[in-house]
Amino acid sequence: MRPIAILSVLAGLSALTSPAASAQDRPPRPPAFASPEVTAEKKVSFRIHAPKAEKVQLSSSDLPDAGRGLDMTKSDEGVWEATVGPVVPGAYRYSFNVDGLAVIDPRNPATSEANNNTFSLVYVPGSETSDAKDVPHGAVAEVVYPSQTLQRPRRMHVYTPPGYEKGEGRFPVFYLLHGATDSDASWSTIGRAGFILDNLIAAGKARPMIVVMPAGHTGPFRFGGAGGVSFETQMAQFEQDFVKDLKPYIETNYRVIADREHRAIAGLSMGGAQTLNVAFGHLDEYGAVGVFSSGVFGITGGPNGGAPDTRWEDAHKSTLDDAELKKGLRLVWFGCGKDDFLLKTSQATVEMLKRHQIDVVSRDTVGGHTWLNWRDYLVEFAPLLFQGK
Structure with a gap:
């Protein structure tokens, strides 16, 4: 190609890629603003x-x-x-x-x-309990573990307290479960669990502990089961995965004190029901149980009335009435807002447990089914764990 022809081609390409040509094709730049x-x-x-x-x-x-x-x-x-x-x-x-x-x-x-x-x-900002303060901070890790129950990898979030990375000592373990439609990331993002534990530990109000935040769902979920795995199936799958896969993984790979005195479990809403299933299905393994805005689902009867569902109580009767087994149960703690749609479920579950001579600490607070309450419940519950051990 002759030099003049080459220059003509280059000039044409330059025109197509020039700032003026590109500016004509671009949408106008949005105005400057901040959000939130x-x-x-x-x-x-x-x-x-x-x-x-x-x-x-x-x-x-x-x-x-x-x-x-x-x-x-x-x-x-x-x-x-x-x-x-x-x-x-x-x-x-x-x-x-x-x-x-x-x-x-x-x-x-x-x-x-x-x-x-x-x-x-x-x-x-402005919270005494959940702000990121100038105190020693732990770490929240996103951890993938193999689930033989579900035949696939599963994810959880794990909080380790300040100093854990030095490789010294063993720690109590607290399993903290989320509610329906949420994920294993929820407690450490909107729930602020890591910052709450950092602040409690720094103030001497809570003992340094490992907090395990599992994935409560085993697949896509919608209320009523449409477009996903049914609620009942997910509850059963979660319990099997928790008992057979997640808990053994934690006790193998983290420096936890693996006995009843140093093991606690709590959850909100769906996670509260899962907590009751896991804890009272294996009560010899848990010394403290927390139920936030939840209880035994169906215990008050159906939404249109009808007899209360006693299947959970009947299935766990031998555990509920085992005096020796209950001796190591140091804390059963319930919290629920007075405007929460599960308040009656929570109250009925507390009364059922008391009928079986189980001591229950019960807190009816202001508010509804909201993270505003669940963060506060964690602030109240965590300092009660593993004290004097």
């Missing part, structure tokens, strides 16, 4: 750039006025905004609904994973 934005007054503003949207809402299970969707307002630049608060210090999940499409906040890298989806996450 937390003020000193603990108000939180959320923003998203959606200039062509007709309706945008803020959704959150815990933020005030956002449970069923809070309408956002649109600026001339196409930025939608909503402000809530002041709110109680702590972690909050949220998402946006843009013309019927649920999306996370593209300006916020902080997220909290659930079983089938992900939420954006905002933290409002």
Whole structure:
């Protein structure tokens, strides 16, 4: 090719790739804005750039006025905004609904994973128990272990206390279970379990311990079983995996004190029911049991009335009435909000256990079925574990 022809081709390519040509093809750059934005007054503003949207809402299970969707307002630049608060210090999940499409906040890298989806996450500082303070910090690890029960790898999150990495000493172990639709990451993200334990340990209120946060679901889940594994099947699968695979893995690979006095279990909602199944199915292995916003499902009868379901009590009767076995059960702790839809279930379970001469500490608190309560329950429960051992 002649030199003049080569120069002509290069000139044409340069024109196609020039900044002016590229700028014509690119959409206009969105305006500068931050989301979320937390003020000193603990108000939180959320923003998203959606200039062509007709309706945008803020959704959150815990933020005030956002449970069923809070309408956002649109600026001339196409930025939608909503402000809530002041709110109680702590972690909050949220998402946006843009013309019927649920999306996370593209300006916020902080997220909290659930079983089938992900939420954006905002933290409002000011909590004595869950802030990231200037204290020694432990570590939360994402751990994959082999499940022979389910014939596939499974994931859990494990908190190890400050100093564990030095390779010295053995520690009590606390199994902490999440609720329905959540994941093994939930307690360490929106639940702030790692920071809560760091602060309690630093203050001398809780003993250094390993906290194991398993995956409570064994597959995709929806209430009613549509599009996933049924609730009953998942409960049974989880218990088998926990007993045969997860707990042995922890006791083989972590420096835990593997006896009843130094082993505790607690869970919220679905995890509370799983806790009761695991603990009272193997009561010789657990010295402390915590049930947050939960109990024996069905114990109060069906939603339309009917006789209470006594199958759980009947199945565990020999354990419930074994005086020798109960001697090593140092703590059974229940907490539930007065506006929680499982309050009656919690109360009925407490009364059932008391009929079998089991001492129960029961706390009816304000609020509902919410992380605002579950973080507080962890703050109350953890200091009661492994004391004097």
